Amino acid sequence: MKTPSYLKKGDTIAITCPAGYMKLEKAQTCITVLQQWGYEVLVGKTLGSKSKTYFSGTDEERLNEFQAMLDAPEVKAILCGRGGYGVGRIIDQLDFTAFKKNPKWIIGFSDITIFHAHINRNFKIATLHSSMASAFNDGGYKNKYVQSIKAALGGKKANYSCKTHRLNQTGKATAELVGGNLALITHLIGTKSDYQTKGKILFIEDIGEQHYNIDRMLHQLKRSGKLNDLAGLIIGGFTDMQDTERPFGKKVYNIIHELINEYKYPVCFGFPVSHDKENLALKVGASYQLTVSKQTVQLKEQ
Numbered sequence: 017m018k019t020p021s022y023l024k025k026g027d028t029i030a031i032t033c034p035a036g037y038m039k040l041e042k043a044q045t046c047i048t049v050l051q052q053w054g055y056e057v058l059v060g061k062t063l064g065s066k067s068k069t070y071f072s073g074t075d076e077e078r079l080n081e082f083q084a085m086l087d088a089p090e091v092k093a094i095l096c097g098r099g100g101y102g103v104g105r106i107i108d109q110l111d112f113t114a115f116k117k118n119p120k121w122i123i124g125f126s127d128i129t130i131f132h133a134h135i136n137r138n139f140k141i142a143t144l145h146s147s148m149a150s151a152f153n154d155g156g157y158k159n160k161y162v163q164s165i166k167a168a169l170g171g172k173k174a175n176y177s178c179k180t181h182r183l184n185q186t187g188k189a190t191a192e193l194v195g196g197n198l199a200l201i202t203h204l205i206g207t208k209s210d211y212q213t214k215g216k217i218l219f220i221e222d223i224g225e226q227h228y229n230i231d232r233m234l235h236q237l238k239r240s241g242k243l244n245d246l247a248g249l250i251i252g253g254f255t256d257m258q259d260t261e262r263p264f265g266k267k268v269y270n271i272i273h274e275l276i277n278e279y280k281y282p283v284c285f286g287f288p289v290s291h292d293k294e295n296l297a298l299k300v301g302a303s304y305q306l307t308v309s310k311q312t313v314q315l316k317e318q
Contacts, residue, residue, distance in 0.1 A: 019299075020092075022169060028058055028091050033065075033073075034081075042150050065077075092120050094120060095148065101127055102127065107131070126196075132300045134208070134209035137211060142300060143301065145289070151295070161296055174299070184308050192301060198220040221251075221289050227258070227271060231264070247306075250287045253288070269286075287315070305318055
């Protein structure tokens, strides 16, 4: 697994929107703070574009901008302004030749899970699953979640802990970390971007899904063998979950627990990786040690 060079002052971070539309003003605090951190910021045209549709631009516009940032040697990191939907429409047209020779950090979450999975599967280069531009707003740049982006890009190894949960399964594992949004991980099964999970620590999170759909996606992961031989499993936040008029009958964590309690590897529920503000930066492809005990939960980068 290759790790892109860590950033130093004066390096350039490019901001682009490879999926959904985002107003420029919603990213202005992010731009300012990145500059205060000592970085040069290159703002792509897809951020605050004149698009009148859901997307930040046509497929061609989003593809060309991301490609240019991948190819530009002066760009050391690409921060995706937001997720939403759209990366799956362009991923197979991207040329990663220059990126493979000179890896750079690809940063984001949600729909950006496609980049994380595709790069992990095909090129064995680490990426950064973390909050994006809007998380910097309203003083958010001061919290530990946004600050964890700064620490990760600067080369500081993560050492996170969180509260224990009654559904946790104790144990210890050291392995490569992969994961992201549950819906995207599931939709990628059978594609060229499909995560290989055997022997790895998998983390999942999601937003705005029906309870029955979480159950369906977990069953798909299980039936496809994605859960069989994990080293460990991290369950993040499942925010804004919905239930049908005739209730499904179980809450999300109970749905997940019922599906995975036969496995003997360590499982942590309630880890701060989510669509909410609690979203710690995680290096996809890096090695971490997960320790789940009755007293504590720790995820330590190796």
